[in-house]
Amino acid sequence: MKIAVIGSGGVGGFYGLKLARAGHDVTFVARGAHLKAMRESGLHIENESGIVESLSNVKATDDILGLAQPELIIIAVKMWDLEEITAKLKQIAGPHTAVLSLQNGVIKDIMLKRAFGEAAVMGGVAYVATSIGRPGVIKQVGPMQRIKLGEYDGRQTERCKELVQAFAAMGVDATLADDIERVLWEKYSFLVGLSSMTCLTHLTIGPVREHEGSRALLQSIFDEVVALAQARNVGLPPDYASQCMQLADDVAYSMTSSMFHDLEKGNRLELPWLSGGVVSLAREAGVPVPANTFATQALAPYVNGRAQA
Numbered sequence: 001m002k003i004a005v006i007g008s009g010g011v012g013g014f015y016g017l018k019l020a021r022a023g024h025d026v027t028f029v030a031r032g033a034h035l036k037a038m039r040e041s042g043l044h045i046e047n048e049s050g051i052v053e054s055l056s057n058v059k060a061t062d063d064i065l066g067l068a069q070p071e072l073i074i075i076a077v078k079m080w081d082l083e084e085i086t087a088k089l090k091q092i093a094g095p096h097t098a099v100l101s102l103q104n105g106v107i108k109d110i111m112l113k114r115a116f117g118e119a120a121v122m123g124g125v126a127y128v129a130t131s132i133g134r135p136g137v138i139k140q141v142g143p144m145q146r147i148k149l150g151e152y153d154g155r156q157t158e159r160c161k162e163l164v165q166a167f168a169a170m171g172v173d174a175t176l177a178d179d180i181e182r183v184l185w186e187k188y189s190f191l192v193g194l195s196s197m198t199c200l201t202h203l204t205i206g207p208v209r210e211h212e213g214s215r216a217l218l219q220s221i222f223d224e225v226v227a228l229a230q231a232r233n234v235g236l237p238p239d240y241a242s243q244c245m246q247l248a249d250d251v252a253y254s255m256t257s258s259m260f261h262d263l264e265k266g267n268r269l270e271l272p273w274l275s276g277g278v279v280s281l282a283r284e285a286g287v288p289v290p291a292n293t294f295a296t297q298a299l300a301p302y303v304n305g306r307a308q309a
């Protein structure tokens with residue numbers, strides 16, 4: 001498949017490398033020192049043991065408009081870059097180009113379906129902890145490397161099956177989901193709680209779940225996202241908010257979120273599409289979400305990067 005990976009950082013670099021090594025014709029869109037390093041010295045995945053996977057002769061560019069009608073576009077930029085790159089991608093997408101976003105949350109596909117039409121957009125959920133360690137090198141923390149893909153109408157299409165097979169051949173735990181919207185909301189429900197509470201408290205999930213007050217706020221955040229999903233007829237089980245708390249109890253004490261790492265580094269935050277996304281979807285659905293509203297408002301000074309006086 002002729003694939004364009006838009007944003008070759010933690011997620012795009014990782015999953016794009018897997019598809020290229022599986023034999024697909026992958027072009028990586030990147031910029032700056034990372035682009036230069038990929039062109040000169042290849043793309044690598046590094047974990048605690050050192051470099052564990054490499055791709056040489058990387059096809060990489062910073063020119064989205066130079067990509068002609070790929071069969072598949074994989075989007076892996078942070079959410080704040082989505083609108084700008086969508087405007088460019090619309091100019092290069094052909095009538096049969098599929099669009100798969102591995103970004104977090106549920107807002108991404110609402111935006112992409114508006115831009116490319118419902119049939120073009122596949123659903124995807126990435127479970128990995130990666131970042132650009134240094135130019136040309138994707139740093140992976142922990143062993144998790146999972147992906148769930150699916151069509152919104154539940155059909156087992158060739159494009160989905162082909163991708164699942166390619167990822168599986170490269171050691172990724174890849175699954176074809178029959179209800180990808182539910183899978184997206186499952187991760188969204190958990191991540192909205194994890195990301196907002198780790199950022200609000202500047203703590204890992206361990207102490208958040210141990211203290212009565214922070215645990216209660218975390219539970220309220222989960223409850224509200226699940227209530228919103230139900231109002232939107234997403235098939236989450238009625239006890240899904242309890243399942244989220246169980247997951248919060250089961251994960252490592254030291255677990256944080258990518259939004260917490262962005263906060264610590266003084267970067268922009270994906271808050272408007274995580275907790276903030278809950279607030280805007282809840283407004284449309286008429287669902288009260290006071291805990292998510294509190295998180296969105298309390299973290300607002302950090303949204304555009306290090307809080308300014």
Ligand SMILES: NC(=O)C1=CN([C@@H]2O[C@H](COP(=O)(O)OP(=O)(O)OC[C@H]3O[C@@H](n4cnc5c(N)ncnc54)[C@H](OP(=O)(O)O)[C@@H]3O)[C@@H](O)[C@H]2O)C=CC1
Binds near residue numbers: 129258270
């Ligand atoms: N990292 C993780 O472990 C996980 C992340 N996610 C989600 O995946 C998405 C991507 O996150 P992540 O991979 O961490 O982000 P990164 O910041 O690591 O990667 C995004 C890359 O895209 C580049 N980029 C943005 N716009 C352009 C452009 N116009 N042209 C060329 N390059 C561009 C950025 O460059 P620059 O830095 O110069 O802006 C950056 O290198 C987010 O929605 C995140 O929530 C989901 C699961 C796990």
Ligand SMILES: CC(C)(CO)C(=O)C(=O)O
Binds near residue numbers: 104128
């Ligand atoms: C929870 C995690 C690490 C799972 O992939 C994630 O997506 C994030 O923190 O943004």
